[in-house]
Amino acid sequence: MCGIVGAVAGRNVQGILLEGLRRLEYRGYDSAGMAVLDESGSLERRRAVGKVAALAERLGQSALPGSVGIAHTRWATHGKPSEANAHPHQSGDRLAVVHNGIIENFEALKADLQASGYVFESETDTEVIAHLLDRESVAQGDLQAAVQRVLARLDGAYALGVMHAAEPDVVIGARKGSPLVVGVGIEEVFLASDPLALLQVTDRFIYLEEGDVVRLSRGE
Numbered sequence: 001m002c003g004i005v006g007a008v009a010g011r012n013v014q015g016i017l018l019e020g021l022r023r024l025e026y027r028g029y030d031s032a033g034m035a036v037l038d039e040s041g042s043l044e045r046r047r048a049v050g051k052v053a054a055l056a057e058r059l060g061q062s063a064l065p066g067s068v069g070i071a072h073t074r075w076a077t078h079g080k081p082s083e084a085n086a087h088p089h090q091s092g093d094r095l096a097v098v099h100n101g102i103i104e105n106f107e108a109l110k111a112d113l114q115a116s117g118y119v120f121e122s123e124t125d126t127e128v129i130a131h132l133l134d135r136e137s138v139a140q141g142d143l144q145a146a147v148q149r150v151l152a153r154l155d156g157a158y159a160l161g162v163m164h165a166a167e168p169d170v171v172i173g174a175r176k177g178s179p180l181v182v183g184v185g186i187e188e189v190f191l192a193s194d195p196l197a198l199l200q201v202t203d204r205f206i207y208l209e210e211g212d213v214v215r216l217s218r219g220e
Contacts (some may be wrong), residue, residue, distance in 0.1 A: 001025050002087075002100040003073040004180070005198070006161040006171045006191035007014035008216045013192050014064045016190070018070040020197035021052045027194075029073035031086035034059070035096040036069035037095050041168045043093055047086040067218075068169060068193075070161040072098040080123070089127045090132035091118070094165040099126040100193055102179040109153065129160070137164060147172045152215070174213045181208040187219040 003024030007013040031107035032055040036094050044064050048054040052073065062096050072087035086108060088096040103109070106125035109132065116121070118131040122140045129150065136146035143164045151158075157177030163170065173180055173191045183190035183198035183205055191214075 002029065003197065004070070004100055004161050004191065004193040005072075005099050006070040006098075006163075006173065006216070007188070007201075008068060008169060008171050008218055009185070009188035009189075010048055010218065011188075013064050013069045014059060015065055017069050018056055018059065019200050020190075020192060021071050021073055022195045023199070024073055024192075024194060027073065028176055031074045031083070032072065033062060033074075033086045033088055034069060034071040035088040035163070035166050036064040036066035037163060038064070038066040038167060040218055042126065043090070043095065043096055043163075043165050045069045045088055045090065047083045047088075049083055049086065061139075068163060068171060069120050070096060070098050070163055070171060072161075085122045085124050087126060089122060089124065089130045091127075091130040092142070095130060095134050095137065096132045096163055097133060098161045099129055100159040101176075101194075103128060103154050103158065104156040105154070106132070129154070129158075133162060133164075137166070141168070143170060144165050144172055144213065147174060148213055151176070160191055167190070171189050171216045172213065173208065173216065175208045176211055180212075181206045182208065182214055182216065189216040189220070191216060
């Protein structure tokens with residue numbers, strides 16, 4: 001069962017995200033990953049097959065400093081356990097997404113995206129979401145609007161965390177059929193599939209309702 005952790009803070013979030021993943025290890029998973037927007041606004045990602053400890057080792061070799069990020073533990077549904085199939089998934093080098101759930105119409109969406117020139121690097125249904133978001137964010141010029149338009153095309157269940165280099169202080173969350181919670185700190189906000197992942201940083205939570213979309217920005 002997959003796990004999501006996200007953070008928008010005024011401090012380095014790598015340790016917060018990593019500890020959140022450790023607290024979600026009880027769910028069972030086969031790979032883990034993290035993406036962070038650094039101080040220059042560049043999106044950087046690390047992924048590893050196996051336990052969160054393998055991701056921690058990767059981060060020890062090549063850290064991800066930054067105050068906005070998303071992280072994930074994956075249990076394989078579409079595609080074998082591999083680094084290419086691990087989350088976060090990206091479209092280009094500016095947008096990243098983590099996803100719990102299953103997108104039932106991903107094959108039709110994938111065919112449409114391939115016809116538009118998108119190249120897929122994984123076997124997952126989640127990469128479809130990343131490329132749809134990229135296409136819509138170009139058209140909309142606004143990440144939240146892009147997320148809402150993409151959600152209208154998805155059949156199935158999802159909890160999502162999304163970030164884009166064009167909006168470097170924002171994480172968008174959305175849920176349908178899969179739980180998602182917002183953690184509220186002091187001038188910082190967090191996102192997770194389980195409040196247990198965030199108890200090291202806050203004890204104040206907002207539980208998203210079915211169909212909710214939430215925009216997390218620094219302090220809001």
